[in-house]
Amino acid sequence: MATYSTNEFKQGLKIIIDNDPCSIIENNFVKPGKGQAFNRVKARNLKTGRVLEKTYKSGESVAGADVVDLDLQYLYHDGDLWHFMNKDNYEQCAADGNAMGDARHWIKGEEMCLVTFWNDVPLSVAAPNFVVLQVTETDPGLKGDTAQGASKPATLETGAVVKVPLFVEHGDLLKIDTRTGAYVSRTKE
Amino acid sequence: MTTDSSWQPDASLQIIKQRASLLRKIRDFMDTREIIEVDTPQLSHYGISDPYIQSLTTTRTVEKDTLLYLQTSPEFCMKRLLAAGSGSIYQIAHVFRDEESGPCHSTEFTMLEWYRVGFDYYRLMDEVDALLAHIGLQTSAKMTYAEAFMQTVHIDPHSVVTKALAALCRQWGWDTAVDDRHAMLDFIFSTVVIKNINTATPLIIYDYPACMAALATLKQAESIIVSERFELFINGMEIANGFNELTDAAEQRKRFEADLMARRDKQLREVPIDRKLLAALHSGLPECAGIAVGIERLLMVLSGKEDISEVSTYTLANN
Numbered sequence: 326m327a328t329y330s331t332n333e334f335k336q337g338l339k340i341i342i343d344n345d346p347c348s349i350i351e352n353n354f355v356k357p358g359k360g361q362a363f364n365r366v367k368a369r370n371l372k373t374g375r376v377l378e379k380t381y382k383s384g385e386s387v388a389g390a391d392v393v394d395l396d397l398q399y400l401y402h403d404g405d406l407w408h409f410m411n412k413d414n415y416e417q418c419a420a421d422g423n424a425m426g427d428a429r430h431w432i433k434g435e436e437m438c439l440v441t442f443w444n445d446v447p448l449s450v451a452a453p454n455f456v457v458l459q460v461t462e463t464d465p466g467l468k469g470d471t472a473q474g475a476s477k478p479a480t481l482e483t484g485a486v487v488k489v490p491l492f493v494e495h496g497d498l499l500k501i502d503t504r505t506g507a508y509v510s511r512t513k514e
Numbered sequence: 515m516t517t518d519s520s521w522q523p524d525a526s527l528q529i530i531k532q533r534a535s536l537l538r539k540i541r542d543f544m545d546t547r548e549i550i551e552v553d554t555p556q557l558s559h560y561g562i563s564d565p566y567i568q569s570l571t572t573t574r575t576v577e578k579d580t581l582l583y584l585q586t587s588p589e590f591c592m593k594r595l596l597a598a599g600s601g602s603i604y605q606i607a608h609v610f611r612d613e614e615s616g617p618c619h620s621t622e623f624t625m626l627e628w629y630r631v632g633f634d635y636y637r638l639m640d641e642v643d644a645l646l647a648h649i650g651l652q653t654s655a656k657m658t659y660a661e662a663f664m665q666t667v668h669i670d671p672h673s674v675v676t677k678a679l680a681a682l683c684r685q686w687g688w689d690t691a692v693d694d695r696h697a698m699l700d701f702i703f704s705t706v707v708i709k710n711i712n713t714a715t716p717l718i719i720y721d722y723p724a725c726m727a728a729l730a731t732l733k734q735a736e737s738i739i740v741s742e743r744f745e746l747f748i749n750g751m752e753i754a755n756g757f758n759e760l761t762d763a764a765e766q767r768k769r770f771e772a773d774l775m776a777r778r779d780k781q782l783r784e785v786p787i788d789r790k791l792l793a794a795l796h797s798g799l800p801e802c803a804g805i806a807v808g809i810e811r812l813l814m815v816l817s818g819k820e821d822i823s824e825v826s827t828y829t830l831a832n833n
Contacts, residue, residue, distance in 0.1 A: 332613060352616075352621055353616060353617070353702050354614065354616030354617075354618075356614065356619065356704070357700045357704045357752065358745050358752050358755040358766060359564070359566065359705060359722075359726050359755065360566050360696060360697070360699075360700040360726055361566055361611075361696065361697035361700045361701070362566065362614070363688070363700075363701055363704070363705070365687070365705065377689045377690075378689055379689065380686070380687045380688035380689075380705070381688075381690075381702065382690075382697065383532075383613065383782075384613070384780075385690075448599045454659075474673075481798060
């Protein structure tokens with residue numbers, strides 16, 4: 326595996342910290358007038374999403390993380406794993422629940438997802454930023470109720486539950502922002 | 515057709531004028547005090563031995579095997595001038611340091627360096643304050659290195675046991691800290707201590723541990739030995755480094771040789787020791803104190819910019 330010297334540190338570089346793959350968010354060079362220089366690094370743990378801070382002596386070498394992002398099409402869930410296909414070469418792969426995280430709530434099939442691999446194993450999956458899903462269960466719509474900010478829960482076809490305005494009805498198609506899990510609007514498609 | 519604007523300077527025209535005004539004020543200040551401006555070469559057959567500073571090198575076609583070093587500071591030539599009887603001198607020079615880059619570091623930068631014959635470092639601190647006032651900044655508060663540690667992390671940097679120091683380093687995010695006291699003190703100082711001292715004014719820290727002496731003299735202060743060196747900080751950023759100059763050629767040679775050993779340990783390139791500097795020290799350097807000031811960092815303070823690239827007329831990336 327490649328190693329990187331602190332001189333090569335930059336935003337987006339993938340390195341191993343505490344045995345986990347991390348992506349550098351910020352790299353600061355700190356040097357006292359007469360003495361040892363350090364690189365203070367802010368990095369995101371690609372497994373947990375957590376941001377951590379680490380310090381290295383300048384010139385130290387750190388193991389790189391073999392991390393690759395691919396746009397793959399979601400095929401199906403077999404009850405245990407989620408299956409994806411590369412549309413370029415028809416290769417398939419499967420992600421487990423850990424890698425899926427919240428993405429599992431937003432996809433039903435055929436969506437293009439960003440799958441991040443670490444050592445050729447899916448590490449995380451990001452659903453498209455916006456998805457359109459049908460409401461399968463919610464309380465009857467209250468026409469004419471214009472109370473600002475009032476909301477109710479609605480269950481979507483994937484099983485996810487989101488907060489929606491009171492006028493939303495069973496069978497409506499909703500646009501959802503998967504990054505926040507928030508209702509955006511009703512839509513015709 | 516799209517217009518290519520990549521030829522534009524990095525600094526704004528306003529900053530470029532501010533730089534001109536700062537340099538003029540510095541020269542006025544030096545003139546009134548009868549400190550002579552000198553100009554020494556940037557290219558030398560000798561490099562810096564300090565294991566924490568790396569020189570850039572180049573070669574000429576006529577002497578392909580002879581490495582030439584770009585100066586990391588004009589210090590050595592200026593000391594040879596002092597030994598030659600120049601009296602107090604100053605220089606505004608471009609200097610070069612490899613492997614240094616970040617918001618406060620640039621490979622090439624401008625250094626104001628001046629030497630005061632007959633001054634000790636306390637008198638030089640007063641002169642630094644006078645210069646700060648002259649360019650429109652506040653004068654500095656003063657604190658020893660030990661006091662700065664006591665006030666912020668509550669340890670005595672001179673007597674703290676190495677294990678406790680390593681534990682403190684790990685607590686602040688340096689996991690691999692082991693037994694290099696100097697590096698650990700540097701880490702705590704530059705990432706914790708200096709960021710947590712409450713001061714609205716510039717701050718001078720003085721009396722550094724003996725291991726951080728470089729080319730400064732040492733003195734016995736109660737039970738410990740400290741180096742007669744100080745640094746000026748503004749907004750937590752180091753602006754200047756000054757000290758009583760070591761005049762003892764034998765001691766200087768010893769420190770150079772210790773540097774070369776340290777370079778070997780760190781598997782860094784060996785550099786030829788500047789024997790002309792040693793010869794000058796041997797012939798007699800007058801008692802003096804000297805200081806180096808980062809001009810771009812001073813400009814950052816004066817203009818409120820937070821990245822050195824914003825006060826550099828052209829950055830290396832743009833030239």
